[in-house]
Amino acid sequence: MSEVVKEFKNSVEKSISFYKEELKGVRTGRASVAMFENIKVDYYGTPTPLTGVASLSAPEPRLVTISPWDASQIPAIEKAIQNSQMGFNPSNDGKIIRVPFPQLTEERRKELVKIVKKMGEDAKVAIRNERRDANDKIKKQEKDKEISEDDAKKLQDDVQKGTDNAVKKIDEITALKEKEVMEI
Incomplete structure (x- = not known):
């Protein structure tokens, strides 16, 4: 695995961790x-x-x-x-x-779900930005003849798979938080 892909995966993990931390601040009806x-x-x-x-x-x-x-x-x-x-x-x-912690109204719950969805979208945008940066580095390495065209294609595929997995993970985390907000 290339250094660029490792950096990308580390950045994505940090983005996901940050998103999870950010979600802790979203108030549900349960005291935390x-x-x-x-x-x-x-x-x-x-x-x-x-x-x-x-x-x-x-x-x-x-x-x-x-x-x-x-x-x-x-x-x-x-x-x-x-x-x-x-x-x-x-x-x-x-x-x-x-x-x-007062009981949440239905209106406030829906508002919180919108906030959670926006936070999820922001996290996905951050991950896509990481993908773009990683792909730019790979293209530069290919242009500078540090790696072959085939290697560049494979690395870009690895980055895309990592992006897809991270976006899926963000969607799962978002769905859990939405469920938590609506149930309480």
Whole structure:
């Protein structure tokens, strides 16, 4: 396997991993601490991941509790959650922040499915861009006589197969997330 195909496959895997991480932020009706992974808290002037200033848990299907290690950070954590535009309304008792997950309406579920589909399309575009870059490198190698025409054709076929597999994987991940959003 050529270096170009290896680079392509690594890039595609990164794109798929990024897409999976991105989907964790899509709110379903079920409480999940993963949704809070990308929230940054202003911790004494430094943007810090929420998981770096508190422990998170989901004791109930519709509730996430956040236990800050420093109680003076409760207002900053609440502000970060409210500014995240995920639609949560946190409350605290001076020690623990509770984030209830309201039941999703049918309209909101359909909206979320559209968002998931768009994210899936964006991931597929990224993979196709990787394919284009890999094919450009292969064509350049062929033009520079580093590889034969037959080898170039075979490498381009490998890249296309990798693209097809990755797009199929993205479609499967998207379908699972859509199902998850609509079921809850």
